[in-house]
Amino acid sequence: MTMTIIRPRALVTGASAGIGRVYAEHLARTGHDLVLVARRADRLQALADEFGQAHRVEVEILPADLGTREGVEAVASRLAADPAVDMLINNAGYAARGRVAELDFEALEAMLQVNVLALSRLSSAAMAQMIAAGRGTIINIASGTAFMQMPGNAGYGASKNYVLAFTRHMQLEAEGTGVRVQLLVPGVIATDFHAVAGNDLANFPPERVMSAEDLVVASLRALEMDETICIPSLPEIRDWDAYVEAEARVAAGVSRDRVAPRYHNGG
Incomplete structure (x- = not known):
């Protein structure tokens, strides 16, 4: 009697380069079959050939532009x-920057389509399927800029604040379902992301730049440790805990039947 070996299968968006490519390689190395999503079929096919031969896994390519509704629906389907x-790695995303008074609204809309709407749609599709199966893992990638305010970064920073909040709500809804949802918060990562956004890695102090390899290893290790929030370079997780505690104190005071004393005449 021949036994069929069923391997885990991961779908990775933005898989043709950078963080997505490193995720795909690590998952293939650990025995995952893959579905690779990106715009360029030639790059995806080259990776499929490389990973399939090196790691003896099945690699399917799904060329799709997540900046279009058709592309998003193809992946959601x-x-x-x-x-x-x-497993879903919601990695696709990019930065379109500019000061608010000078925003290119076509560029902003295109970025939000990928960073916000595509991530939401794919999270929803994966969550529904995984809850029904009683198992699965979703990793959504935010950004350290969600905690920072910088001129020219309002659009991108806000898109990653959305990922932060959306994913934390997902985590609450996933409780007790068998589905794990990780929020990954990278800092500056050594990929071509910055060149595409019109910046240069050389503008950052070397001690602030992490390799994509280290980022992905930390994320996958955090899954093993059951850490739902992975901020790879944060020395103490208690700093995140303190952030959540401060947030809870603010939340407790935002809806009351009277204004705070400081707003009364005379203080």
């Missing part, structure tokens, strides 16, 4: 149709 996809 793929997630919804296959219970074997038990």
